Amino acid sequence: MSNRKHRDNQEICSRKVRELAQSGVNKHCFECNQPGVTYTDITVGTFVCTSCSGMLRGLNPPHRVKSISMTTFSQQEVEFLQNHGNEDTSWVPVCPEGRTPRTRWRTYILITSVLGMPPE
Secondary structure, eight states: HHHHHHHHHHHHHHHHHHHHTSSSSGBOOTTOBOOOEEEEEETEEEOOOOHHHHHHTSSSOOOEEEEEETOOOHHHHHHHHHHHHHEEEEEETTOTTTTTTTHHHHHHHHHHHHHHSSOO
16 A cells, blocks of 8 residues: 555554544543543543553553544544444443442452452
8 A cells, every 4th residue: 555545544544543533432432421532442442531540551461542532543442432432331240239330340450460360
């Protein structure tokens, strides 16, 4: 692929990610529900805020987090984000009563990354 075509394809992919970040539930951080996402969690296909992106990078193993405005995306990454996004919570662990899936997941990943084992 020529260099120009490659750059054009990267720009199209980046534009699609920016559009996805501004649609529906993707506008709010998957982890804390704060409005205004700035990163994608490529590991699970969600959109997150700056604070939560740092937390996800600190996990062991770290999640692959990419800035929405400062990086390029491949066609495969765009398709993954389109197929998942913040609306798809089918992979989130079942929640105890009174807790949201996102709060449950955040607690789970923090505890497992610090203690190295899942909470009981």
